[in-house]
Amino acid sequence: MTILNNYNNKMIRLTALLLLSSTFSTFAQENTKVDNDKKYIAFLTNSIENTIVNKESRAIFVKESRTYWHNQKLDYNLHPENYAKAISLYHQNQLKFKQNKEQIDTIRKIRINKAVESFQNFDDRNSFPEKSVLFIGSSSIAGWKTSLSFPEFPIINRGIGGMNMLEIIENYDLLVKKYAPSIIAIYCDIDIENGKSPKESVDVFIALVHKIKNDFPKTTVLLLSMKPVMIDDFIGKDIRKNKMAANKQLLKFSINEKNVDFIDLASPMLNQDDKLKTDIFIEDGMHLNALGYTIWDPIIRKKIVELTR
Template sequence: MKILLSLMLALASCAACAGSGHAQWNAAIAAFEASDRADPPPQHAVLFIGSSSIEHWKSVAADFPEVKVINRGFGGSELSDSTYFADRIVAPYHPRAIVMYAGDNDLWDGHSPEQVRDDFAAFVRKARAVDPGVPIAFIAIKPSVARKALLSQIRQANRLVRAYAATQHNVAYLDVFTPMLGPDGQPQAKWFGDDGLHMNRSGYALWIGIIRPWVDAHGR
């Protein structure tokens, strides 16, 4: 009994540790829930989710006026954060389709390209546990000026995610990476704000042109 009790306590401790890394986002997720209570979002909308490139996309509803849209980006987050909180910011909406941007911060924090792919696959499984077959698109990790040192890892992560997506039904890889590069194959400052990391309107306009056909096909 003592051994069994020790094992149970150890497992409980491990579970708590697993969630502790996501605790920094509790306030952001609670704010989403409060907003949902005050102004319930539409069911079966296109859910945009992920890190700061989604959070900063304040005009996303206006940019895709032909569909209902929900923005649940929280800046600084990693792929596993969206998976961890999916029960609170994915499942309640029963989205018609999901557009995800994340992985940028993962690589910056030292995760491998393989882990980025695996974490995206885990998100797909979690989302489809609630809504089987929901279409999901992964926006390629952008080649930002601020994270130019990560360019080789970004290329590899994107290749791995694209290869994974090709094996799945209704999982798409949307290549914003290639057109954001200059003729020399390097990041271009023209798509970004002063920090070289977050996009300006020109950057989002480029994204819209690439994302819209997929949203039109799956979001109506």
């Protein structure tokens, strides 16, 4: 009995120590977070008031902000209200340290031209299926293993990370027209993420759709909704809001167009409380992981089956 009592007392003390250790660890983590939040807000405030804009100061702002928001992105998506001051100051700094658009566009165009050339070289050596299902757009298409997701259909994927809608139109003959597809699925959120208004973004979608319909009047165009991501607010102010506004405009446009359907891929990415699912992204909080694409796959498959029945 004495041995049992001693054992029980030891277990009680051990449990208490573990609970105390856990409590201390949580307390220490919370204190560290509070300190980091204060330091970052102080950095942003000083940056707005005192820092001169040059290459070095812009690099410091980008580095500090990338580190901070990367560490906070999960908590931010769960409790955005706790970051109101930090995100407001961050957006002010974004405007102050805005990069040269022409320089960024030039770098992107070089990369996109190389990707288009790579696709062209592949096509020159291989045949492609008739009545194909063509996926075209930015990184959400480029990262989608569409042939594995839809093995029963003749899939062609011509997604290029960072490609905007105007660049799709500029490369239309090489990325769209040559395949004469029976179905075209289009995804692109780059214009919104680069600061264009919903109307400006949607207008280019409409221009592409009209171009497709002129060449292929029987082809069905699927307008895939722009997706919410964990780092929308870090990309820029009102990015999430503008994506959702653009989706509504794309839906409205599709209703009155023959052979044009809007596919809502954004709503299934939300939990019942309308907060974004955070386990469906890779580490960057922007691009979908395999779990994320399993949300999209059945939605698209159902539509393709319906169209090819």
